[in-house]
Amino acid sequence: MIVEIEGIPLHLAHPDELSVTWVGQEEVMRQLLAAWLVIDSADMPMNPRLLGKPGVGKTTLAYAAAKRLGREVYIMQATVDTRPEDLLITPVIEGESKLRYVASPLVTAMLRGGIAILDEGNRMSEKSWASLAPLLDNRRYVESIVAGVKIKAHPLFRMVATMNDDASTFDLPEYIHSRLQPQILIDFPERHEEFAILRENLPFGDDKILNYVTDFLQQAHAADERYTARDGINIARYAMKLMHEGVDSALDGGAMTTAILETLGEEALRYVARS
Numbered sequence: 001m002i003v004e005i006e007g008i009p010l011h012l013a014h015p016d017e018l019s020v021t022w023v024g025q026e027e028v029m030r031q032l033l034a035a036w037l038v039i040d041s042a043d044m045p046m047n048p049r050l051l052g053k054p055g056v057g058k059t060t061l062a063y064a065a066a067k068r069l070g071r072e073v074y075i076m077q078a079t080v081d082t083r084p085e086d087l088l089i090t091p092v093i094e095g096e097s098k099l100r101y102v103a104s105p106l107v108t109a110m111l112r113g114g115i116a117i118l119d120e121g122n123r124m125s126e127k128s129w130a131s132l133a134p135l136l137d138n139r140r141y142v143e144s145i146v147a148g149v150k151i152k153a154h155p156l157f158r159m160v161a162t163m164n165d166d167a168s169t170f171d172l173p174e175y176i177h178s179r180l181q182p183q184i185l186i187d188f189p190e191r192h193e194e195f196a197i198l199r200e201n202l203p204f205g206d207d208k209i210l211n212y213v214t215d216f217l218q219q220a221h222a223a224d225e226r227y228t229a230r231d232g233i234n235i236a237r238y239a240m241k242l243m244h245e246g247v248d249s250a251l252d253g254g255a256m257t258t259a260i261l262e263t264l265g266e267e268a269l270r271y272v273a274r275s
């Protein structure tokens with residue numbers, strides 16, 4: 001799809017279609033939806049950031065919340081190499097001495113009134129964040145130096161950034177932090193929620209295996225270990241495959257130990273309940 005801005009044709013990105021459902025932890029979902037609300041003609045939507053350990057469900061929550069609003073969702077994966085033009089508009093050579101301007105998922109969401117997820121935003125440099133400063137305050141626009149255009153966000157445009165609380169990240173300056181508010185922290189789920197998350201992601205999973213993995217995860221959470229639902233899903237998935245293949249048919253000791261060992265390493269075995 002092509003949209004013309006100030007006489008410049010812009011090629012838009014495609015929305016992301018994922019089949020995810022958010023399970024449990026309804027409070028963080030409501031906080032995110034509340035941050036996006038506009039409750040008065042003088043009000044503004046906020047630009048929340050979701051913080052939590054890798055695999056705790058940040059991207060899933062952002063996507064599921066956007067889908068609850070029935071909007072198009074555009075995921076913009078941030079990395080250490082993300083440049084300001086990657087966030088906005090990139091020129092692509094098209095034939096002889098002709099340029100095609102391609103809008104990023106973020107700019108596409110701005111134009112279409114969709115929702116942009118700036119995923120793993122903490123990996124992005126300050127320079128790239130700086131290009132978004134006017135978008136994140138009451139100006140709600142970006143300026144593309146490359147294409148020489150100013151793009152205003154559609155009134156329905158919303159955004160959310162996800163960030164890991166690990167060390168492989170830039171420390172963002174205060175003027176960026178203050179524009180990415182509120183900060184919504186995703187913590188480990190309760191036992192019944194964790195079981196439901198495993199069930200949602202492994203609908204074909206055996207109850208016994210899912211219970212076993214849930215117990216393992218809860219033990220690890222109690223010790224403030226970094227293991228998350230993603231690890232649990234991988235362990236359960238692998239254990240079921242091992243058993244299916246007949247490598248290790250016994251649940252305790254056999255398949256489960258191998259799955260935990262080969263997913264998280266030896267230290268993880270200390271959280272296995274002894275029977």
Ligand SMILES: Nc1ncnc2c1ncn2[C@@H]1O[C@H](COP(=O)(O)OP(=O)(O)OP(=O)(O)O)[C@@H](O)[C@H]1O
Binds near residue numbers: 058059
């Ligand atoms: N509440 C939940 N409901 C449904 N699925 C969940 C939930 N929490 C976690 N998951 C599942 O756990 C896995 C990891 O979630 P996700 O990718 O959203 O984590 P993340 O925090 O974005 O991780 P990363 O920091 O590595 O990007 C996914 O398979 C997701 O489906």
Ligand SMILES: [Mg+2]
Binds near residue numbers: 058059060119120162
């Ligand atoms: Mg993620």
